[in-house]
Amino acid sequence: MSERSDGSHSRFELLGWGAGAFVLAALAVPWFLWRDSTVVAGLPLWLWWHVGWMVLASMGFFAFTRYGWGVGIEATGDRAGTGEVDRDG
Amino acid sequence: MAETTLQLGIVAGYMVVAAAVGLVAYRLTDRTAEDYYLASRTFGTVVLLFTTFATLLSAFTFFGGPNLAFSAGPEWILVMGLMDGIIFAVLWYVLGYKQWLVGQRHGYVTLGEMLGDRFGSRLLRGLVASISIFWLFPYVMLQQKGAGQAIVGLTGGAVPFWVGAGGITLFMIVYVAISGMRGVAWTDTLQGILMLGLIWAAVAWVLAAVGGPTAATDALAGTNPEFLALGGGLYTQEYVLSTAISIAFGVTMFPQINQRFFVARSKTVLKRTLALWPVLVVLLFVPAFMLGAWAAGLGVTVPEGGNVIPAVLNEYTAGWFTATVVAGAMAAMMSSSDSMLLSGASYLTRDLYRPLTELADEEPTERDSSTLVDRFWHALLAVAVAAGRLLRSERDREALLARAGVVVFATASFVASLYAPGTLVQIGDTAFGGFAQLAFPVLLALYWARTTRWGMYAGVGGSQLFYLASVFLPMVPGSYFGGWSASVVGMALGLVLTVGVSLVTSASPGENAGIYTVSATEGD
Secondary structure (H helix, E strand, O other): OOOOOOOOOOOOHHHHHHHHHHHHHHHHOOOHOOOOOOEEEEEEEHHHHHHHHHHHHHHHHHHHHHHOOOOOOOOHHHHHOOOOOOOOO | OHHHHHHHHHHHHHHHHHHHHHHHHHHHOOHHHHHHHHHHHOOOOHHHHHHHHHHHOHHHHHHHHHHHHHHEEEEHHHHHHHHHHHHHHHHHHHHHHHHHHHHHOOOOOOHHHHHHHHHHHHHHHHHHHHHHHHHHHHHHHHHHHHHHHHHHHOOOOOOHHHHHHHHHHHHHHHHHHHHHHHHHHHHHHHHHHHHHHHHHHHHHHHHHHHHHHHHHHHHHHHHHHOOOOOEEEEEEEEHHHHHHHHHHHHHOOOOOHHHHHHOOOOOOHHHHHHHHHHHHHHHHHHHHHHHHHHHHHHHOOOOOOOOOOOOOOOOOOOOHHHHHHHHHHHHHHHHHHHHHHHHHHHHHHHHHHHHHHHHHHOOOOOOOOOOOHHHHHHHHHHHHHHHHHHHHHHHHHHHHHHHHHHHHHHHHHHHHHHHHHOOHHHHHHHHHHHHHHHHHHHHHHHHOOOOOOOHHHHHHHHHHHHHHHHHOOOOOOOEEEOOOOHHHHHHHHHHHHHHHHHHHOOOOOOOOHHHHHHOOOOOO
16 A cells, blocks of 8 residues: 555555455355345345445445555556656646 | 327427527638537547437447346446446546547547547548448437337327437438537537436426335345346346446447547536546436336336336326427437437448548558568558548548438438347447447557557457357357356457457558657646
8 A cells, every 4th residue: 555755556555456356246145145045124134235335335445546546557667667757747 | 199299299399499509600610620520629528428418328228227227136327337427437437548648749530530540540440430331320220210119109109119219310410410419419418407307306206296205126036036136037146247347348349438538628628527437327217217216116017118217207297398308318328329429420431431432542562472461451551542542532532421321320220220139238238249349459559659550450350250150050059158248248359359469560661669658737
């Protein structure tokens, strides 16, 4: 989550956010409840899980926009190795 | 009959409001192509969020999806959540933010333009545009078919299918031709909010009439207990994953969605949109699809070729409300279709027409065409140059042509919708799969500097051929490895081909691998 003084993100951060995104995708469908038909408060339990998980995903994406935005995309000197200079900076 | 008049009145009233919005947008639109197609890249959070959202939604939200929930159980909610809420959101960043930065920097309006510039290839540009238009067509047809069916259902057959679908088509043509991206986006926002409000009102009304969600679910447990168990029937794990993955990637390559990656005003707008995405998806699809599933438990009968949502509303709510919801559904269809028409027209004019007319200035050079491949390219170029010269007299009238493109496209798809075989979902799924084939080559092009022009030809062409074969040739299976769809297999093939061929070829003259390198603070 920390940004270096040059504003770049480390490979570790990239992997971390990547893994987070994978987990969000992997458990959006509660595979562990497959063929389960428990009903809670008028809706299937698996649907409650999904709704909760999507709220979690929104929070996760929000955290990403705050702390991880630019990871893997915004090339700064040390990562792309192109020595690209900002157009307006 | 009085009720039919009222219902048609509500639909017409909605269209009048949309037309007014379009006129205001028209007065604010410059006569430049960038403003017509992209509203000069000035969209804020609410407009971008809802315009993308409304464009994602279609006849499927109100008709196809609830029909599936009615016949096979509500698990499509999970497919939608995983697909639109998570995978698409991740791609919103990975593809969308990258494309936004690159587009800001080089002024691209279409995907084909972006790729053609990077690989120095008019052919690639034309290929991507042609493939996109090819898949867009059946999807627009699907929307028109949905609109026609909705009107038939609403009026109990008093208004025939062709009048309903034709009326909607005519309205969209006039609308898109006049207002451009700004008008389309504003009405999308209106439509998105309308849809969201209506579907919750619909669920609340029906549940109040039947005694709440517990009673509705109990009824469903009585008639279709398997609907409450996760999976089963249509829904295998491979089906859920294949569908979600293929459609999510496909969505990003749909012209009207992909073009929205270019239109945000700032980075902040993209960020806010990303964070709101999963919640918005749940808010829309849980009520819409649960209503379809509950209808099965309530013993609602759906007329042949009809849809479950109007049927359940007719039974439990007032006639005017059913009409309002159907108007909302038609709003959904129009908001998908008008964006598609606009994007389709921009692909047509910028990626196919304009490069062709530019070719008219070129002499097909008399090179030493020793190999068969050289001769083939040479012949192809000569044909293109001839066609370009033929069209050249029109070159100053691009804006007119864009609008003409809208008319031709919409009219042709309307005619096709009159004879369309198969169900809405089948046609739609074919188009999404076709677009999904483009995603991996485009991702590689954006992120992997080693990608070559030949790698792109192979990846884009090969995966399309495979997928087309699986759709249209009976001897090519549509499902592999125990239930994975041909679309997902084709995507993997596209990935392998792009990487493989790029590795064994080197960059051709005219390629510019550095063009997509973007820096941190640019454009914000």
